Amino acid sequence: MTKKKNTESIVKDIKRKTRRKFSAEEKIRIVLEGLKGEESASGICRREGIAPALYYRWSRDFLEAGKKRLMGDTMREANTSEVKELRGENSELKETVAELLLQNRVLKKSTNGLG
Structure with missing residues (x-):
C-alpha cells in the first residue's frame, strides 16, 4: 500500500x-x-x-x-489624478477671468471719470 x-x-x-x-x-x-x-x-x-x-x-x-x-x-471615476488636475486648472482659469473682469470695470470707471 x-x-x-x-x-x-x-x-x-x-x-x-x-x-x-x-x-x-x-x-x-x-x-x-x-x-x-x-x-x-x-x-x-x-x-x-x-x-x-x-x-x-x-x-x-x-x-x-x-x-x-x-x-x-x-x-469615468471622478477621483483620478487627471480629473483632479483639470479641476485645479479650471479653478485657476475662473480666478483669472474674475480678476480680468474686475480690472476691466476699474478701467471703465476711471475712463468715464476722465471724460
Whole structure:
C-alpha cells in the first residue's frame, strides 16, 4: 500500500514539474482562435494539448475581463489624478477671468471719470 502511494506521489510530482505553462499571449491566441469559429473548440484543445475545461475557463476569463474593461471605460471615476488636475486648472482659469473682469470695470470707471 505504501509503495503505491509513494509511486502516485512521484508521478504527481513529475506531472506538476513538467506541466506546460502558457503565457498570457498564448492564452489569448488560443481563445481568439476559438472565437473565430473556424475550428471546433475540441480540435483546438487537442492541437494545443489542453483540456476543454481549461479552454472554456480561459475563454470565460477573457470575456469577463473585456466586459469589465469596457464598463470601466464608460464610467469615468471622478477621483483620478487627471480629473483632479483639470479641476485645479479650471479653478485657476475662473480666478483669472474674475480678476480680468474686475480690472476691466476699474478701467471703465476711471475712463468715464476722465471724460
